[in-house]
Amino acid sequence: MIVGLDIGGTKIEGIGLVKLAGSDVYETVIKHREPTNKESYAAFIDSVMLVIDKVAAHGKIESIGIGCCGSVGHDGLMQGANVTVLNGQDFIGDLRSRTDVDVAIANDADCLALSEFKDGAAIDAEQSCMAVIIGTGCGSGIVINQKLVTGSNKLGGEIGHNPLPNFNPDIDGKAVKCYCGSMNCTESFVSGTGFARTFSQKYFEADSKQIIEMVRAGDSKAQEHFDVYCDQLARTLGSIVNFVDPEVIVLGGGMSNVDEIYAKVQDKLHAYTFTKSVTTKVVKNCHGDSSGVRGAAFLNAL
Secondary structure (H helix, E strand, O other): OEEEEEEOOOEEEEEEEEEOOOOOOEEEEEEEEEEOOOOOHHHHHHHHHHHHHHHHOOOOOOEEEEEEOOEEOOOOOEEOOOOHHHOOOOHHHHHHOOOOOEEEEEEHHHHHHHHHHHHOOOOOOOOOEEEEEEOOOEEEEEEEOOEEOOOOOOOOOOHHHOEOOOOOHHHHOOOOEOOOOOEOEOHHHHOHHHHHHHHHHHOOOOOHHHHHHHHHOOOHHHHHHHHHHHHHHHHHHHHHHHHOOOOEEEEEOHHHHOOHHHHHHHHHHHHHOOOOOOOOEEEEOOOHHHHHHHHHHOHHHO
């Protein structure tokens, strides 16, 4: 059984896959989720091992692939994780000391890109796709020439920590300093957390689900805010098209489940690309919340 873990800001999901005899098809034999414990690094490790133990009860583990917010730096320590107790820690070393199988790690968005490119929403793409997570945080994964691209510093796809294109406080709200130390990071606006933060600063306290409910109920403030959000997302994706020019952009994370996003962003995208007749499709992920964890399980096969 190959195992994938998807570690995010709110939950840790584990999946066990077994290859069917005589084929390249994998069957899911177990899925298990636990809340992400962010009280301390020790508590976080314990919550990860709890998921692994639950999955291991259903078969012998051959390998573990991890899709995780953040990345591993040259020193082997975690960096850029929005689960901040991870930063500066030897997460992979600590995990390997508790297991006896191969462990591979990639950014959670890299795993989403791999999963969706292989047999998901980007299956028709011949060479390239980009997956963008808009959930608790914002990150992206890049597939070029049918391979993941992470870069020499393992920072490929950190679109969430580029400045929001064309930031305008009259439109986008007050300038904000990100936990990474930079100002006006894209993540601070186009993540689900950012969507709620900017609305709450301008109007009143509400989370992303409540705001979307208000949008659908016809609330003018919520609808105006949603339109600004879609424009912010279109700016962000337009910068991706101008630089990488992928065949398909796949959205993942909690905000990707808001179906109204796709037509609005697709319509606005051309305003922020060099060529105004771009054919890049912006689509919803195919495998839902489990797309990232499926991609993680295949990391050791790369």
